Amino acid sequence: MLFCLIVDDEKWIRNGLVNRVNEHADFSAVSTAHNGQVALxxxxxxxxxxxxTDVRxxxxDGLELVRRINGQFPWMRSILISSYDDFEYxxxxxxxxxxxxxxxxxxxxxLEQxxxxxxxxxxxxxTNEARSxxxxxxxxxxxxLARWQEYPGNQQALSLPLLVIDTFHLLESWVxxxxxxxxALADEWIAGVVAVRKTEGVFEWMAEEHDRSPVPILDDRRLYFRLVGVYRLELAIAWFNSHDGMAGINSGRRSIVDVKRYIERNYPHKLSLQQIADAVNISKPYLANVFRQETGMTIWNYLTEVRMREAKExxxxxDKRLSDVAEAVGYSDSAHFAKVFKSYYGMNSTELKNRFSRCGAEP
Structure with missing residues (x-):
């Protein structure tokens, strides 16, 4: 997601540009201003x-605003608009x-162009800065990197979330x-792992998952970018963890993908193996066997993984209470949820919040 600041002295034009920017899924108009001073x-x-920004x-004016932004906020890119087809502007x-x-x-x-x-x-x-x-x-x-380069399936499954958090803290210390x-830095990290493992397909798979990101648009931009980085690493490690078992599978692979998507859409509800098998139109015994064979985990392990990821977000x-979070991700017993959460992340919810916020602003 890229965030846009719109500056124009006419309110109806500002509002129109907000609507047009927000029509594009990858852009969000986060604020407006009626002149350059207010924008700065x-x-x-x-x-x-x-x-x-408007010019006049x-x-x-818009030209002076762009000049000052180039000096104070050099990461930003600027687009000029004007009522005049003036070559000098x-x-x-x-x-x-x-x-x-x-x-x-x-x-x-x-505007789209x-x-x-x-x-x-x-x-x-x-990308260039991240590569440097x-x-x-x-x-x-x-x-x-050595921990990522090993086949994750040979590691304890519960260690993978901690590997993501440890990696993210390292990357955050660099930026x-x-x-x-x-x-971009998370992607460069993943690219380095791909090069050593001599594998392919992770970025294509992550592109397909892009529109289903659980990360909300937050007013706290620092927290937003941090969550996006963590989610990127989580996607990659999930792909590496299942890739070897998934390679070369055709119809079986399609079934596993369908099962995962069904779980990801229905994790807040009580699920049974028969219910999942019926949803993807395969038998219950086959479902249990092929899922474990192709992913290295049981269906219930995967359901827990999805629920824990959503709970963390x-x-x-x-500001939801622990009991409300438990209910939102499919647990009617908050005490049981707290036990599963600590087992999965190796720490309780308060400890995870503290660890996540240690290197940056408090969530």
């Missing part, structure tokens, strides 16, 4: 990836490194305040 004040305590505004915008100059009324196709160009630049820049961080810190990552780099992103 907002950015002092908030975060955006992309600026969309009172107090501070466009030329000055180009000199300031803006993505595009769009003449009002703004066409959806022009500019947003995608901005996204492409940001991806490229962040990996190269710079590679020697300090040896022990953790410092540049938390927007965490996703709720505990870190909401």
């Amino acid at each position: 004040e907002w950015l002092q305590g908030n975060y955006a990836d992309i600026l969309i 505004m009172p107090n501070m 466009a030329k000055r915008g180009i000199l300031l490194g803006t993505i595009d100059y769009i003449v009002k009324p703004v066409k959806q196709s022009d 500019a947003l995608q160009a901005a996204a492409g630049q940001l991806r490229s820049i962040r 961080l990996m190269l710079k810190n590679y020697n300090s990552a040896g022990i953790l 410092g305040e540049r938390v927007e780099l965490l996703l 709720l505990l870190l992103t909401t």
Whole structure:
């Protein structure tokens, strides 16, 4: 997700641009301002990836705003809009490194093209920065990389969540305040593991899972980027953990995928093996055997994994009580939930929150 700040002195235009930006799944209009000075004040305590600004505004025009953002918030990309097809404005915008100059009324196709160009630049820049961080810190990552390079199925299943958290803390220590780099850095970490393991398919699979991310859009951008980074690592380790067993399977693989999706959609409810078997149209004995054979875990292990992942997200992103979280992920007995949670993560919910927040702002 990329976050956009929209600046225009006309309210109806600001509102129209908010609606148009939010039509795109990968972009979110997080705030608006009626002039450049207000926009800069907002950015002092908030975060955006992309600026969309009018050129002619009172107090501070769009060109001056872009110039100041280039100096104070160099990670941002800027898009200029104007009611005037003025070559001089466009030329000055180009000199300031803006993505595009769009003449009002703004066409959806022009805005989409500019947003995608901005996204492409940001991806490229962040990938290069993340790659440099990996190269710079590679020697300090040896022990953790060795744990990832082993076949995860040979490790204790309960150690995998802790491996994710340990890895994330290491990556977070590298980026410092540049938390927007965490996703790109997680991908570089995963790419390094892929290269050593000589495997393929993890990034394609994660792309398919992209739209089903449980991470909500949060006002706390630091927490948002941290959760996105953790989720990326969780997806990768889940793929590595099941890849060897899944390779070369055709119809059996399709059945396993269907089972996983059914569980991921219905985990808050009470589930039985017969119910799951009926949902994917295979026999109960075959389901139990093939799932364990192809994934290295039982269906109930996988159900627990999904429930614990969702519980962690709720505990870190909401103020729900433990009993409410337990009920939301399918446990009617909060004491039993607490026991399973501690067994899965190796710590209780309070300890996990403290460990997660140790290297950054409190959730």
